Amino acid sequence: MYNPNNDLQKEVEEVFKEHFGYTPFGERMKDIQNEFFELVKWDSIANIKEEAGDLMASLIQLCSESTWDYQDLVQNSLEKIKRRKLQYQALGRKTKIAILGGAFDPITNGHIQTAKFVLDTSKEFDEVWLMPAYKHMSGKNMASVEARLVMCESAAKVDGRIKVFDYEIKHKLAGETFNLFKRLKEDEQYKD
Numbered sequence: 001m002y003n004p005n006n007d008l009q010k011e012v013e014e015v016f017k018e019h020f021g022y023t024p025f026g027e028r029m030k031d032i033q034n035e036f037f038e039l040v041k042w043d044s045i046a047n048i049k050e051e052a053g054d055l056m057a058s059l060i061q062l063c064s065e066s067t068w069d070y071q072d073l074v075q076n077s078l079e080k081i082k083r084r085k086l087q088y089q090a091l092g093r094k095t096k097i098a099i100l101g102g103a104f105d106p107i108t109n110g111h112i113q114t115a116k117f118v119l120d121t122s123k124e125f126d127e128v129w130l131m132p133a134y135k136h137m138s139g140k141n142m143a144s145v146e147a148r149l150v151m152c153e154s155a156a157k158v159d160g161r162i163k164v165f166d167y168e169i170k171h172k173l174a175g176e177t178f179n180l181f182k183r184l185k186e187d188e189q190y191k192d
Contacts, residue, residue, distance in 0.1 A: 006069060012057050013064040028065060032058045045120055098125040099165065101177070104132045105142040107155045115162050129165035130156060137175045145169045 016023070023031070035058050039051040063070040081088075098118050102111065107130070115128035132148045142148065149166060156162040167173075167190075173180055184190045 006071060009060055009064055009070055012060045016057075016061045016064075023061075023065070025065070028058070028062050032062060095126045096124060098122075098128045099131050100128055101131040101133060101168070101175070101180075103136055103140070103142055104130065104148050104152050105136075107148070107151045112155050112158060112162065116159055119159070119161050127161050127163055129163045131165045131168055133175045134169045134172050135175065 032055065035051065035055040039048065039055050042048050042051060060070050063073065098115075100111065100115055100118075104111065111130070115130065118128055119125055130152045132145065132152055133142075134145065136142055143151075145166075149164060149169065152164045156164055167184070168175065168180060171183070173183070
């Protein structure tokens with residue numbers, strides 16, 4: 001049921017009514033289809049972002065015109081995805097992860113920008129996992145592992161695709177890339 005107190009949905013509805021007037025259902029569906037095709041034709045992140053906004057606004061307006069609360073629809077979809085977790089796993093789509101290791105003593109905006117750059121430009125990865133080193137390979141003194149983990153967790157909050165992976169710390173590894181990935185490939189939890 002449409003919630004008139006939803007500020008974003010209300011604003012979208014007001015702007016659409018003011019600038020476009022009444023839109024019949026068939027026209028709204030064509031509008032959504034056109035916005036979708038505009039979205040998928042672009043390669044540049046800036047254009048994709050703009051077209052995604054246009055498509056979302058049209059979808060939110062469809063919700064208003066149909067007396068649906070878009071937040072309810074999204075919540076229902078999230079619940080459906082959660083219920084189908086095993087089904088999706090069986091289909092074989094695996095999350096593609098890039099690991100960004102470092103001392104992170106301290107973690108900087110540069111580390112986070114690097115992670116975001118990989119995610120936004122490579123189109124190969126779903127997530128970047130920040131992996132703080134257990135100890136510095138050159139023997140340099142660092143802040144405690146706990147402090148560095150907290151810093152990484154805090155910094156990762158800027159983007160839901162950035163996670164913190166404490167594997168090297170938990171297993172007290174020496175920071176050697178070859179040995180780390182050899183071990184990960186043998187670990188039942190991470191080998192795939």
